[in-house]
Amino acid sequence: MKKKVSELEGAELDYWVAKAEGRFFEKWDDTVYSWINDCCISEGDYFNPHENWSIAGPIIEREKIKLQPLYDQKRRFYGWEAKALQYVLPMEGPTPLIAAMRSYVAHNIGDEVEI
16 A cells, blocks of 8 residues: 555654665664664664654755645645755655655655655
């Protein structure tokens, strides 16, 4: 079954960011993925870029992902838009990290993923 990257959130989005990063990971439960980067992990090492700036920030900087707030016709804020490259369609999300990580996955894996 395929799912649009624009619909990914939470641990599911984190899983696809890890795949795009080429990381090995271990599923602990339905909401948390731990990450393994060349060696062992401790119980507190979670790969959660959808909510953790210390993980997502370096990806955003390295990939030069552009972020901007979104406003409706009445100038009310309603979310964020992220764009990994000029020729990639922008992705939206309720937070800058969700939008940026969706954009990163779409750029590296495609607009849809196999669930």
